[in-house]
Amino acid sequence: MEHRFVAATYYRSLGPHPAALHVAAGDTVITSTVDARGYDKDRQQVTPRGNPQTGPFYVEGAEPGDTLVVQLEKVQPNRRYGWCGSSVAPNVVDPTYVRELPAAPLAEWDVDTQAGTATLLSPQSNLGSLVLPLEPMIGCFGVAARGGQAISTATSAEHGGNMDYRGFVAGTTVYFPVYEPGALFFLGDGHAVQGDGEIVGSGIEISMDVQVTLDVQKGREIGWPRGENADWIFTAGNARPLDQATQHATTEMLRWLQQDYALDPLAANLLMAQCVRYDLGNVFDPAYTMVCKLNKQWLPPRT
Amino acid sequence: MEHRFVAATYYRSLGPHPAALHVAAGDTVITSTVDARGYDKDRQQVTPRGNPQTGPFYVEGAEPGDTLVVQLEKVQPNRRYGWCGSSVAPNVVDPTYVRELPAAPLAEWDVDTQAGTATLLSPQSNLGSLVLPLEPMIGCFGVAARGGQAISTATSAEHGGNMDYRGFVAGTTVYFPVYEPGALFFLGDGHAVQGDGEIVGSGIEISMDVQVTLDVQKGREIGWPRGENADWIFTAGNARPLDQATQHATTEMLRWLQQDYALDPLAANLLMAQCVRYDLGNVFDPAYTMVCKLNKQWLPPRT
């Protein structure tokens, strides 16, 4: 079944908030998200800033210990105006270099979904024109946090959240651990384009039209967000320092290989040894994100 | 001029060791490297283990404050036998998962440069056969360390060293800061294949035939290893935690853009904002390695 949903309320934490919509496992939700500062497709501020989330969507049958399956089917900017930070964040450069970072207003971009481009409009610098291909993605999404917590959309943890990973694009399937009845799925914080690490503290921030299909895997327990696309499976670890995020993502991948691909411990380790790849999610937010990947060509059939 | 060099001595630290060969700026060196445990192309141990290095090569005219330019022209395994660790390192997984890592002997690989493949021979697991394409790279190389230090080839710093980054393949040009007269260039620790992070503590370790051309940029001072290939420029930061390695690499890229591409500070920051990419070097050695990259398509002409 397909639901068209228009948000009346937005949330800035992922927790046990009242369900905005109940859907059945397998249903599709067509909705929209506002930008990180709460501005919608008409550039009207409809909610306070801070990665406000559309949702939560209550998926019937999802219970703690299950896995929520999210297919990102459409992730598309729904206006032309995008913005981003214009200075690398102090925590991403050497402490002694912080004083050399420029002070400047937010950068403004013209986002043209027809042309598939984002064009830098301001501020002025000697960079000249910069026209980038669009790669629309979801910066912050996930489920109600573990143990009844409500966790700010500024950060991320086992339940997902503000991972700011360039890989969360249309065509990706994402798996989240379920901690609350109905899972309570939220999404928001769309980026038309984003560099690795989100090192200026933002992608090209924009409101989006989105379509997701939500499903449940009963009795399948995972530890961290997982995902896959046509070519790769991946796991996301969220923590500081990045070393710990790397540990979480790597451990989760070792578990996945043994859980779903029938690899014995030695096989899982040998496969990872020379085939593993890592992508950097964010290095700006309170928790950093590291993604551990394996190309599907090296995987045995899933059991 | 072209030098064919056969090592008589190997070093396990990058420091002010006696020059093995003097070359002019622009000269080419054709030589070979032993594997991480000191075994040569005939599987004879010719020196103790620990990433033994061929060199150092003294480049005439290189002085502290200059930059050494290293063109990696050939990086090719010169035997069929390769080996690697078979268990992910304890520092790369969650502390509570360490006890679940398998204990196993080193894995053995058949490295076929004709076919361009590495085939896993042992140990036995339920992984079945694993045949990987060769991507031969240099694990450890660089120049004599800063301030008269001699730094172990187990680790890395501003002078390079054991970065274990998959991008150090033939066709790459690498830049190192010069700290000693003649720069004193070393190289070794070849990998036929390596996963990101070198998470088992080794790639497919193998002896290599190598060819490099060494040159000097007078009066150009850099802070960290830099490199480029056909499509990318990149900087490498080496430190723990990975957060700090990321800070070093990012800062070095900001400096490079302003130093060589005539970008003003705001332009450099704006370019990085949405175009930066990161690759993970090693997360196993005492210093971890993060690589910050920009695609050349976004760069203005070099000044």
Added chain:
Amino acid sequence: MEHRFVAATYYRSLGPHPAALHVAAGDTVITSTVDARGYDKDRQQVTPRGNPQTGPFYVEGAEPGDTLVVQLEKVQPNRRYGWCGSSVAPNVVDPTYVRELPAAPLAEWDVDTQAGTATLLSPQSNLGSLVLPLEPMIGCFGVAARGGQAISTATSAEHGGNMDYRGFVAGTTVYFPVYEPGALFFLGDGHAVQGDGEIVGSGIEISMDVQVTLDVQKGREIGWPRGENADWIFTAGNARPLDQATQHATTEMLRWLQQDYALDPLAANLLMAQCVRYDLGNVFDPAYTMVCKLNKQWLPPRT
């Protein structure tokens, strides 16, 4: 006014939960806390494990932007049975040492408040008898978290939480930033004794009788928990890695000196330079705790 309060409900997150008791600024609350696993003074489990908290106490007049003042007047074990972990936590030792940590049941202690001692009862080892002086402290306490979050009592942040710092003993005054109307003060997780770092993941865990006086400083905004006793003022930073916790605590102290002691920036830095001391709170929980201290003998009069 003095309130005697008996908890009917306990919380395992610090968030905007319904007030258990309303008190006026300046009132005293006399109550008790259960141990980390939810057991009370009669060793009955009255609530699930996970540092269950007594409260929240709503302090009339406290509003976001104010500071809550908590005087710890009594922190006293109210039973004889205490327990603690018997093995150092995997995240506190070298990754390669994890496999050498012993597996053992929880250690049991006889806590004698008359004698002022804790005596190790089990498990058996060749340590022989161990009798320690009591130093009763509060492991987890604080106010409702920032931005409407509900944060697990397993961890800590700006609002306090599971800091597990040995300095939170009777006679200490603690300051928390107020994020919710009424501040919503919680406390629990008493330790009869605790080593620095809480490296086995627990102190000698025990239920407590406690007395606190709660007050409000209107319009005084602080960034992190602060405290003082007869001799010291201190700030607590909570984060991972410990480096970041140290940054938070140090920055908060620099701010405090300028905010309340009329020191100019240079004076604050000069005073810290040679007089600062640090105590280690926990290095076990998701966020680590570092405490930055100054002895009152070096301080100018408070303004």
Added chain:
Amino acid sequence: MEHRFVAATYYRSLGPHPAALHVAAGDTVITSTVDARGYDKDRQQVTPRGNPQTGPFYVEGAEPGDTLVVQLEKVQPNRRYGWCGSSVAPNVVDPTYVRELPAAPLAEWDVDTQAGTATLLSPQSNLGSLVLPLEPMIGCFGVAARGGQAISTATSAEHGGNMDYRGFVAGTTVYFPVYEPGALFFLGDGHAVQGDGEIVGSGIEISMDVQVTLDVQKGREIGWPRGENADWIFTAGNARPLDQATQHATTEMLRWLQQDYALDPLAANLLMAQCVRYDLGNVFDPAYTMVCKLNKQWLPPRT
């Protein structure tokens, strides 16, 4: 035997440098050290800046795998002029606070060993007078580094080095692992006073008269610097982040308890559980230092 030694050469790395003096195990060396910038007791610069070291002292009979025993018998400023940084280092505060750190010249102190005080002379601030009690200590000392390395006196590792720990005062016995024949002991970088963490990048830097007695424990292998005074035994871990320094120090203490105090693994863990204390060495240098301590009252007799 007692040696009076006057340095002719100073070193800025701890490595296999030529012995300045050969001494027998058990001998005493009476010598002096210059300050961190190479100035001697007459405020003459006799060597370049960078924690220049007096030594190395070759201790007859010391071989790799042994332990060097250093008794710090005298650590006394030998001039009145001391200096220190006047601004907390950028890496010790929140990245967003770096821009608020004051810029100021080095602070100057009058060091009066008769009165036992250090008095702040400049720069001017509204701090007023600051007179601190002297606590003279050694900032940087140790032995030639592991594996033939020469490691900068800016940093520290298993061999000691620039730990900047307030506990290295007269009356302390320090143990270092021996990596080179003769151990090659160096010392320098005296501080008349120092705050925890050396957060301005310096203590009150001063030249010193020092007396040490050097001895060897044959066949006793240790992993990290250890020490003891009248009341405590302690271990020092040197690394970044501080979490890793903590892991090293904690692991080394667990090993020590089992190695020298005949505790079984469970006993060692139980003793540490509630009795461990930590001191913060430096959080400024490339490697940070954490010290793990146990009070001798809890220890069984040494075997």
